[in-house]
Amino acid sequence: MKKLYLYFILFLPAIVSAQNGSLKGVITSGSEPLPFATVVLTGTSIGTTANEKGYFELKNVTPGTCEVMYSAVGYTAEKFKILIHAGLVTLLNANLKGNSSKLSEVVITGVSRATELRRNPVPIAVMTKKEMNENVNNNIIDAIVKGVPGVNAVTTGPNISKPFIRGLGYNRVLTLYDGIRQEGQQWGDEHGIEIDQYAINRAEVIKGPASLTYGSDALAGVINLIPAIPNGKDGVLKGDWVFDRHSNNGMIGASVGLSYKNNDWNYAFRATSKMAYDYSNKIDGPVYNTGFREYNLSAIARTDKKWGYAQVGATLYDNQQEIPDGSRDSLTRQFTKQVNEIANDDIKNRPIVSNNEFKSYAISPLHQHIQHYRIYSHNEIKLGESSLNASLGLQQSIRREYDHPTLPEQAGLYVVLNTLNYDLRYNLPAITGIESTIGINGMYQANRSKAATDFPIPDYNLFDAGAFLFARKTIGKVDISGGVRYDNRHIHWSNFYVGPNPQNGFEQQVRLPDTSGAHLQFPAFKHVYQGFSGSLGLTYNISDRLLLKANVARGYRAPNITEIGSNGLDPGAHIVYLGNRSFNPEFSLQEDIGFIAYLKDVDLVAELFNNHIDNYIYQAKLTDANGTPVVIVPGNSTYEYQQSKARLYGAELTINLHPHTIKWLALNNSLAYVAGINENQQLVDVSNGAGKYLPFIPPLHTRSEIKATLQRSLGPFSKIYFKAEMDAYAAQNHFYALDHTETATPGYTLFNAGTGATIKNRADKTLFELFLQADNLFNIVYQSNLNRLKYFEYYSASPNGHLGIYNIGRNISFKVIVPF
Numbered sequence: 001m002k003k004l005y006l007y008f009i010l011f012l013p014a015i016v017s018a019q020n021g022s023l024k025g026v027i028t029s030g031s032e033p034l035p036f037a038t039v040v041l042t043g044t045s046i047g048t049t050a051n052e053k054g055y056f057e058l059k060n061v062t063p064g065t066c067e068v069m070y071s072a073v074g075y076t077a078e079k080f081k082i083l084i085h086a087g088l089v090t091l092l093n094a095n096l097k098g099n100s101s102k103l104s105e106v107v108i109t110g111v112s113r114a115t116e117l118r119r120n121p122v123p124i125a126v127m128t129k130k131e132m133n134e135n136v137n138n139n140i141i142d143a144i145v146k147g148v149p150g151v152n153a154v155t156t157g158p159n160i161s162k163p164f165i166r167g168l169g170y171n172r173v174l175t176l177y178d179g180i181r182q183e184g185q186q187w188g189d190e191h192g193i194e195i196d197q198y199a200i201n202r203a204e205v206i207k208g209p210a211s212l213t214y215g216s217d218a219l220a221g222v223i224n225l226i227p228a229i230p231n232g233k234d235g236v237l238k239g240d241w242v243f244d245r246h247s248n249n250g251m252i253g254a255s256v257g258l259s260y261k262n263n264d265w266n267y268a269f270r271a272t273s274k275m276a277y278d279y280s281n282k283i284d285g286p287v288y289n290t291g292f293r294e295y296n297l298s299a300i301a302r303t304d305k306k307w308g309y310a311q312v313g314a315t316l317y318d319n320q321q322e323i324p325d326g327s328r329d330s331l332t333r334q335f336t337k338q339v340n341e342i343a344n345d346d347i348k349n350r351p352i353v354s355n356n357e358f359k360s361y362a363i364s365p366l367h368q369h370i371q372h373y374r375i376y377s378h379n380e381i382k383l384g385e386s387s388l389n390a391s392l393g394l395q396q397s398i399r400r401e402y403d404h405p406t407l408p409e410q411a412g413l414y415v416v417l418n419t420l421n422y423d424l425r426y427n428l429p430a431i432t433g434i435e436s437t438i439g440i441n442g443m444y445q446a447n448r449s450k451a452a453t454d455f456p457i458p459d460y461n462l463f464d465a466g467a468f469l470f471a472r473k474t475i476g477k478v479d480i481s482g483g484v485r486y487d488n489r490h491i492h493w494s495n496f497y498v499g500p501n502p503q504n505g506f507e508q509q510v511r512l513p514d515t516s517g518a519h520l521q522f523p524a525f526k527h528v529y530q531g532f533s534g535s536l537g538l539t540y541n542i543s544d545r546l547l548l549k550a551n552v553a554r555g556y557r558a559p560n561i562t563e564i565g566s567n568g569l570d571p572g573a574h575i576v577y578l579g580n581r582s583f584n585p586e587f588s589l590q591e592d593i594g595f596i597a598y599l600k601d602v603d604l605v606a607e608l609f610n611n612h613i614d615n616y617i618y619q620a621k622l623t624d625a626n627g628t629p630v631v632i633v634p635g636n637s638t639y640e641y642q643q644s645k646a647r648l649y650g651a652e653l654t655i656n657l658h659p660h661t662i663k664w665l666a667l668n669n670s671l672a673y674v675a676g677i678n679e680n681q682q683l684v685d686v687s688n689g690a691g692k693y694l695p696f697i698p699p700l701h702t703r704s705e706i707k708a709t710l711q712r713s714l715g716p717f718s719k720i721y722f723k724a725e726m727d728a729y730a731a732q733n734h735f736y737a738l739d740h741t742e743t744a745t746p747g748y749t750l751f752n753a754g755t756g757a758t759i760k761n762r763a764d765k766t767l768f769e770l771f772l773q774a775d776n777l778f779n780i781v782y783q784s785n786l787n788r789l790k791y792f793e794y795y796s797a798s799p800n801g802h803l804g805i806y807n808i809g810r811n812i813s814f815k816v817i818v819p820f
Contacts, residue, residue: 019087024057027094037072044304060263062306070094107204119479121537121551123607127203140197148205149652149670152698156788157290158279160192165207167648167674167697168220171560176224180376183419184397187562194317194372196296198242198255199270201228208590209555211533215466215487219555230259241818248811251276265303272296278358281809282781283802286358288335289322308380317372320363326792326805339405365408371398385429393421414452420444436471453506456568457561458522460493482536489529489558496522529558529585549594557586563617563641569633576632578640588613603656616646621739644680668705690737699732717757725752732785745785751777771815779810
């Protein structure tokens with residue numbers, strides 16, 4: 001018995017050390033409990049939500065020193081360092097102070113480590129899940145356009161939106177999914193971002209060059225779309241079901257999400273389905289071939305340990321998107337459809353589309369099929385006061401465009417893009433208050449054409465690598481940050497031959513050695529693009545709620561594949577693209593100045609920018625010596641890429657009023673302006689000013705919203721809000737007019753309205769959330785200058801005086817979210 005007691009005493013420390021501890025307490029504000037506040041161990045995904053009395057408990061916490069953060073919407077977050085003992089319960093209460101400021105919000109985009117919004121001199125905007133839910137849209141980019149001044153989108157129908165930041169888009173805006181750069185043939189006009197809109201929990205937007213930590217393709221900025229990694233009780237399966245219905249195009253969206261927590265492991269899964277028929281407006285009626293059908297799957301698993309964390313994720317995207325071409329009967333302006341191949345097609349004698357086809361969810365034979373697969377991992381290893389972060393991603397984009405009406409199973413375009421992304425960063429220990437990070441990242445990419453008939457780009461291989469150093473330091477009230485980066489991109493392709501296909505009468509890729517009867521469409525090419533980029537900025541904290549920011553950044557972007565290599569028809573865009581192999585990389589020098597004030601009754605954000613770009617690349621219609629448009633493929637425009645110096649400058653202003661004496665009222669207002677100047681003076685002079693402005697520059701945009709939120713519940717209804725919005729776009733008379741590449745766009749004003757509420761049972765448990773939104777309430781007829789369908793026109797005159805296709809008319813949307 002004595003020996004047994006002795007063994008127990010000797011091994012008791014080992015037994016205790018093998019046990020985890022727990023943390024519990026109460027969160028209050030003043031003398032009142034703060035219900036549903038969040039408790040998180042910083043640097044991990046371990047956390048929980050307090051109950052209606054402010055009580056919380058975290059079980060199975062790894063022993064040791066950790067940092068605990070308490071937060072709630074509308075309150076200043078608090079952080080505490082605490083020692084968790086093995087096998088023991090630690091008590092830690094918190095008292096949060098009310099605060100509507102977003103300055104202490106933590107962001108993770110565009111910097112080496114997570115940082116507070118106030119400490120980053122680069123202009124960054126954050127959009128929460130709540131804000132995205134209240135901006136009901138057909139896709140995630142349109143939700144961001146509504147919520148972030150300075151962000152616009154080039155559209156080709158309701159489900160195709162490509163982001164523009166301060167007048168720059170395509171490969172100049174880098175889109176990330178959970179920190180992994182999105183690679184999916186983003187040079188194309190006619191397909192959007194391959195991401196599930198219902199899976200996104202948060203969006204962070206950098207406005208301005210972000211080449212420092214991401215390299216090429218972040219010249220205009222970054223949009224990081226972050227999925228949710230839910231926290232909950234151990235061993236409890238949680239989830240939500242989303243139903244979304246739109247009146248204009250009959251869109252039906254359904255999504256189900258599941259989450260499960262087991263000790264230090266978190267799991268999340270989501271499946272989504274969307275479908276729609278043709279949208280409509282008062283001028284065009286139903287717009288033929290703008291329907292779509294989309295499916296998404298995503299999953300994440302993450303574990304948090306004392307040594308760091310490991311996370312792995314996977315996504316699947318499948319979209320069948322119809323391809324509009326805008327063909328019509330010349331007298332009635334009714335939409336017609338192509339039933340013969342181009343060689344035998346008579347645009348004036350195409351059959352008229354029936355009413356049944358407009359309202360059908362079936363995908364027409366002329367459509368594109370886009371699939372995107374991704375698997376990735378994020379890992380962090382803590383090394384004392386330093387840490388090592390590593391990310392790896394593998395993605396595949398498969399893009400097929402079916403444009404042969406007599407042979408619908410034959411793809412006109414069929415390309416497969418494989419991309420390997422890598423990122424390795426070492427966060428050094430702080431030395432004399434300087435936090436610094438060194439890193440290397442890039443990608444390997446291979447693009448291959450398959451069984452197609454059109455070949456706008458060659459098969460190519462690309463290897464991208466960049467190294468950077470980033471540092472920041474706080475000196476009194478001033479936060480200083482910046483760094484330098486060097487990039488190197490290798491791109492090459494072999495001779496690419498195209499010849500007749502005797503089996504179907506179209507063309508096909510022909511490979512060596514049998515190239516008889518074929519022509520060399522893409523001669524072999526090999527080049528190395530390289531460049532330095534960097535930034536330096538500071539934030540002066542006048543007070544906790546008043547800031548001045550300034551930043552200077554040099555951005556870098558290597559030409560994309562279409563700009564240097566294209567030589568053929570992109571069927572979905574109805575454009576023949578012609579590239580230029582002699583192009584140099586783009587380099588920008590941008591200055592930003594910002595003033596931010598989060599005061600008692602008003603939020604004020606004013607941002608000014610000035611951006612000079614060397615070797616700016618843009619599209620322009622190709623014409624002959626007489627000014628007549630060059631037609632290489634009948635029924636399709638021909639665009640040739642150009643390069644010149646450019647300057648973009650402008651401002652964004654946000655004024656949000658929230659009187660503390662009228663807590664239920666909020667007045668939110670924003671303004672965004674950008675001017676784009678083509679500094680090729682010789683071209684401007686020769687064209688008599690027609691080439692003075694850059695293409696695809698959004699006009700002055702102002703947005704005003706009045707929102708009323710009830711401060712108390714009405715029976716089972718809580719968090720009730722009503723809002724009315726005014727979206728005004730000025731006329732855009734500053735456009736690239738050379739060779740009629742663009743035309744003037746009249747101004748327009750749209751009015752929107754919305755309401756929403758949370759429905760709870762008697763036990764105060766949420767049963768579901770409701771959102772009702774009416775966009776373009778008065779059914780205004782308009783054309784956005786960034787709407788590509790504006791230029792889908794086969795005639796030079798119209799019997800009703802309207803040319804091109806107009807934007808979507810009134811749309812009433814209804815969304816319900818049911819948690820379980």
